[in-house]
Amino acid sequence: MTTIVALSMKKRIGELLTEALDRAHASGDLRSVPSPVWMETPKREGFGDYASAVAMTLAAAEQRPPRQVAELLVRHLQGADLIERVDIAGPGYLNVTVRRDAWWGVVSEVLEAGEAYGRAPASGRSVQVEFVSANPTGPLHVGHGRLAAVGLALANLLAVAGDRVEREYYVNDAGRQMRLLGESVWARYCTLVGRETPVPEDGYQGAYVEEIARSIVERDGSRYVSEPRETALAELTTLAYERLLDEIRSDLALYGVRFDAWTSERELFRSGSVERAIESLRAQGYIFEADGALWFRSSALGDEKDRVVRKQDGEWTYLASDLAYHSKKLEAGFDVLIDLWGADHHGYVGRIRGLIRAMGHPDERLRVEISQLVTVVRKGKPVPMSKRTGTFITLRDVIEEVGRDAALLTFQMRRLDSPMEFDLELAKEQSSENPVYYIQYAHARTAGILRMAAEQGVNWQPPQESDLARLVLGEELGLLKALAAYPDVVQEAAHAYEPHRVAYFLQELAGLFHAYYYKHRIITDDRPLSAARLALVAAVGVVLRNALAIFGVSAPERM
């Protein structure tokens, strides 16, 4: 039985204020019809626990000064539950102070809900998140690491916020890049068995290409050179891409990123999905022929220009299969499709949006989140990242150098659309100062205290209300308020599709806890007080754990 957590404190206060507005309107004190109010969390202490600017918003329609509107709202809030005091401040803010005893209940709420604390009821919405989707032509690099970390977190965040979420990786295992990979491996292979062959000019030069060729030589010898070139090439291509895809899968597994579905581009061609998608667009007049090629009339759908889907030489472009891919996703009935792309693909958004429109879906159905590029720096010098030249830092390198948890969380400490610099030397040097340790250490401390309590036989669960009433310190109230805010943080972050907000919350909660721990003893001779504090500590541990889980970061019991 899942406990459906009651409304958060913020929402409860918002409802009380909405009711007050309704009463004010019904009694004729207020002329305008009030819309649902938005509570905010004041930046400064002394401004109450929650604030609303509703009086200022209404002032114009009421043709009265904001403070006068605020005063009448305060009158209608008289006697409301939970509320200790409402102050009018500044230009007309309503600053609501919640009764101290109202906070204690959050401890029991957190402990009873456990893993479910912060989880919203099912929204009924289904969302598909497609991310990473790197071509299997080489190992994952740092940029993929950012996309993987954010995709993982975004998917988890939406799931916690109530959406049904599918995580998908689209495998580009067809087309020109695949052929180049095959030719590159072929060249290395031939050279290794004594037939010097140059790697094609646009081919892949990385050392991993030669390694693949070498492993094929070790297993199969030189038998491919006696086959017809086309047959051998096809076989080597498949061997190479399967091997690289395996590596990608294992890198992602090492990183803790799992996908629910892997869609193959080849399969889209083989199954006829590409032809069907193009035919369907043609039937609507969005496909035409010109200059010996086949075009998608995306300019009629908001794109900058029309795009080729089949080249003069008869080969389909990447766009053709991508149209088929997105058609299938739409037909699968997802309410929202999220594509997480690197900034170097953002010019692609217009044509995919064109498809969405052609298929008669609203723009909101497709969300393309663009990750600005990651610049990798080593000792202050930029490291070029190119699969073709073969000089790049792989995701695996990063995980091995700075650790999985640190890598995952580092990518969450900035907004996705903010460019970031990743200095490997710095990341190593600062590893002990990394936010991830700070947060994990807070969790380990909660675990350590609970262990000690168990050893000393201090009984604290289930928490008694009379004991919780002993939580009166400023630090304790601060922690209670943070715990109460967690469901709001999750919901607001999900609404904005911005998991990094949860990361900042984590840092704040960990900070509050460290300060509390240092200033006050949890386990003392005062058993009821100890019980109350232990319950609070346990609740902090639960929320730290739940929030870390969104990022796929571990919550160690000891460090």
Next chain:
RNA sequence: GCGCCUGUAGCUCAGUCGGAUAGAGCAACAGCCUUCUAAGCUGUGGGUCGCUGGUUCGAUUCCAGCCAGGCGCGCCA
């Protein structure tokens, strides 16, 4: 040239549909281990929010124009 993103403390970055005295971490400096873990805590200093205008009672936030950086503008992906 056009499009998208970015510009906030020395550095890396937050900043809640426009709101109150713009915040955090790192770095610097000064303190704190007889304690349930010092991977921690306490304090100090540090800002023309890129620039200029506009809208508004009110702009770091919205709009326009500049400046600087990144990315894109292919019958590549």
